[in-house]
Amino acid sequence: MDFCELTTTPIDITSVARRVVPPECGATVTLDGYVRKFTKGRETLHLFYEAYEPMALKEMQKLVDQAKRDYEISNVAIVHRLGKLDIGETSVVIAVAAPHRKAAFAACEWLIRELKRRVPIWKKEVFADGEVWVEGDAETGPEKNKRG
Amino acid sequence: MPTAGRIKLLFFGLVRDVLGVRQLDFEIESAAVSDMLSSLQRVYPQLENSKLLVAVNEEYAVGDTVLRDGDEVAIFTPVSGG
DSSP, X not given: OOEEEEESSOOOHHHHHHHTOOTTOOEEEEEEEXXXXXXXXXXXXXXXXXXXXXXXXXXXXXXXXXXXXXXXXXXXXXXEEOEEEETTOEEEEEEEEESSHHHHHHHHHHHHHHHHHHSOEEEEEEETTEEEEOOOOTTOSOXXXXXX | OOOOEEEEEEEOHHHHHHHTOSEEEEEESSSBHHHHHHHHHXXXXXXXXXXXXXXXXXXXXXXXXXXXXXXXXXXXXXXOOO
């Protein structure tokens, strides 16, 4: 089954990956995204993630729905952690189960790219000598989506 | 026709730090998101140089999205999850 979650506790990657497995599938591709120590030459002490939670969950679900339309995959899980994270801790897990691994790899790559572009979550980098809210790049933002 | 009304503004990340507040009620004189952003940037000049994104009732909005009384409007800088 699919699921999208936000959590403030450490993510159990194996548990997430096993929860998406259905009988008809042959492979699950799992992305484990975690906190790196160095960014552009600066040493990170820790990260802090914040979300517009109701909208983040909606956007995550939209990504899951679209991935299932576009790729031959079965189940998708996206779990993102919020709050303070130390170096090496997992911030996001995306698990995609599919009958064949090629679609699972492609869908997983698409999902992390789109999550970084659309889901309302923000990362603050805390360094020894300051902190900065990371801003998405020029590509970041929604598709054109007018409300009627 | 522009409709006056009251919206709930939510701020996240850098925007919240700059303004020092998580949430505000805001009177709107004109209905368009772009006008609301201009007003906000006049009231809070610290935001003038930031790229700002807007969501209305948990959906991304564009400049000519129409605001209505009672809307929940979130304002934030480009997202950086993952």
